[in-house]
Amino acid sequence: MLLIYPPVVKPCEPPAGLAKLAGALRSQGVTCTVVDANAEGLLSLLSGKGIPDAALDTWTRRAGNRLEDHLSDLLDWRGYKNRDRYARAIRDLNRVLEYSAGRKSGAYLTLSNYEEKDLSPLRSGDLLKAASLPEANPFYPYFGTRLSGLLESLSPSRVGFSLNFLSQALCTFAMMGFLRREYPSVKIVLGGGLVSSWMSSPDWRNPFTGLVDDIIAGAGEEPLLELLGSSLDNQDFLPDYEDFPSDLYLSPGFILPYSASRGCYWRRCAFCPEKAEGQPYSAIPVGQVISQLQELVRKHRPVLIHLLDNALSPALLDALTKTPPGAPWYGFVRIMERLADPEFCSSLKRSGCTLLKLGLESGDQEVLDALSKGISLTTASRALKSLKEAGIASYVYLLFGTPAESQASAEKTLSFVAEHAPFIDFLNVAVFNLPAWGAEASLLETRLFYPGDLSLYRDFVHPLGWDRLRVRHFLDRKFKRHPAIKDILLRDPPLFTSNHAPFFVKPLGMPGT
Incomplete structure (x- = not known):
């Protein structure tokens, strides 16, 4: 094969x-x-x-x-x-x-x-x-x-x-x-x-x-x-990276990508592509994940572990704090109360956590509630501060133009980000795309987005008039020009973005300094 x-x-x-x-x-x-x-x-x-x-x-x-x-x-x-x-x-x-x-x-x-x-x-x-x-x-x-x-x-x-x-x-x-x-x-x-x-x-x-x-x-x-005429009789197998020499990749050492799960354990967010596509959630047992990571680290000596899960489960985060994998790591997590605990964030840092990607999406609580994000802005504020205090960088993801958002909501997001700029290291700013066949799409007036029989998204008439053109105008003319936000955006590694961001975070990046 x-x-x-x-x-x-x-x-x-x-x-x-x-x-x-x-x-x-x-x-x-x-x-x-x-x-x-x-x-x-x-x-x-x-x-x-x-x-x-x-x-x-x-x-x-x-x-x-x-x-x-x-x-x-x-x-x-x-x-x-x-x-x-x-x-x-x-x-x-x-x-x-x-x-x-x-x-x-x-x-x-x-x-x-x-x-x-x-x-x-x-x-x-x-x-x-x-x-x-x-x-x-x-x-x-x-x-x-x-x-x-x-x-x-x-x-x-x-x-x-x-x-x-x-x-x-x-x-x-x-x-x-x-x-x-x-x-x-x-x-x-x-x-x-x-x-x-x-x-x-x-x-x-x-x-x-x-x-x-x-x-x-x-x-x-x-x-x-x-x-191939065979079957999988044992799920406890290691990913095999033998065919991937480290000098093949544009990074200062071998990055070990690893998935502990498929799908998302939350599965409640409105307009989520994972939910629209009916992707089930399945996870490798936590103990198996830890043992596999430790074995892979011993074998490949990576400079960084990239945990690829849509959202690292609370159980896995707890396990990582108790049994560190043996190399610096980063991944995507949901904003939750545990991250607002300075002691827990310190334990994450000791385990090797160098950066966490956080899907905040909006700085308006009403928008978050309408999207069933399960995120409290009060908790998000405390989490950002706790992570900064622990020395863990934050890569915050924002999503503008969702059906629940208005221009006034977007202004609240701007205010939240500007207020918390000292605690945000990197930003990903995106414009919402409507999954073509999600259940929520039937509630909106939709139209062709990109022509093609393989298109995954639809355009829609925004119920609050907050269309893509107005969203982009707001982002380009106001949001990205705010001095505090502009400084954050300038820190983002061009092209490689979050994949290289950990290399600009001390102490992982710039060894000897």
Whole structure:
């Protein structure tokens, strides 16, 4: 079995989903090879071959000449000691990627995104067009050679692709089209988070028959083993990261991504995509999580553990304080009373917690209550202060334009954030998208958002007149210009955002200072 993680996703850590699949397959004696074609492909385009010459503009030429230095900056701690140097490295690498893609296909490519002006990943017909012309994809020189070598040396019976984000879709289909054309006897399997979302639509009809042999929704371990004539007789297997060398990723050391659960234990928030798609919640027993983390830390010596859960359960947080994993860690948590306890936050810090991502969403209590967030602003205020006192950085997520929000509500959010600016380290500011087939969508007047049979969201007539245009105007003209908020936003690592934010937090970041 050959498992592929296609471009383009931020190349800072291994794909946890494929590490888990590899662990499951190998635990049952199934031979498999895992290839992070995302990281490999981006590094291939950044190899310097054929990039910039004297005919190019000064910026692109200089960016190309400093490629090696910029890559070294992101692979070494020194690149994170100076924010300007860090930002310059990312800007220049993106410049080279834009040139590499644009000169061949008119595509737009960065370290975190891939788009084509004439093809949309939201239209199945366009994805099939990408499959029919793989040589038009800027990654073709990489994957044409790489996949051919793998197929000829391994002779796998199946090749699986993990498609999780829209930014991967066009490249995934180009790679599958190449395989179908050049190796027609090989079975192609498609799975991943984005595929699961497509298949959760009540109108789903597989448009990829003839290109893809099998499509898997949700957790792939057991269905994949069944396709291979085996079964999963033991859930206590370790994710396997052996196929992911640390120098493949743009981080100052190996980041260990790990999921202790699937879905969300809260599952009450209105307009939640997880709830709309009917994704069930399942969790690995806490004791097993702790023992696996400790074993993986001993094996891989990561500089950072990235806990990928939608929200870390209270039971797991308690367990981490009692039995630390042995490396710094960060993850997403719900704002709850425990986080307002300075002693508990101190115990989290002692366990290695360096940063917590917090889904505050709004600074208006009425909005939070209407969305069934289960968050008290009073508790949120105390939690932010307790985390700051304990030395744990906070990455606060805000969501504007929900059906319950008005401009007056947004103003309250601005006031809350400005008042708590000394206790907020990073901010993620997003505009609400309405899940296309959630139960709450039926209560709103909806219309087409992005055209395409694979679109996951709908536009809607805001019941309070707080439409996307007004929301964006408020964010750009007022919210982001507030001096206290502007200072927070300027701290956010460009492009890599929360994935690299812990490296700018002492004492994890900037060792020796």
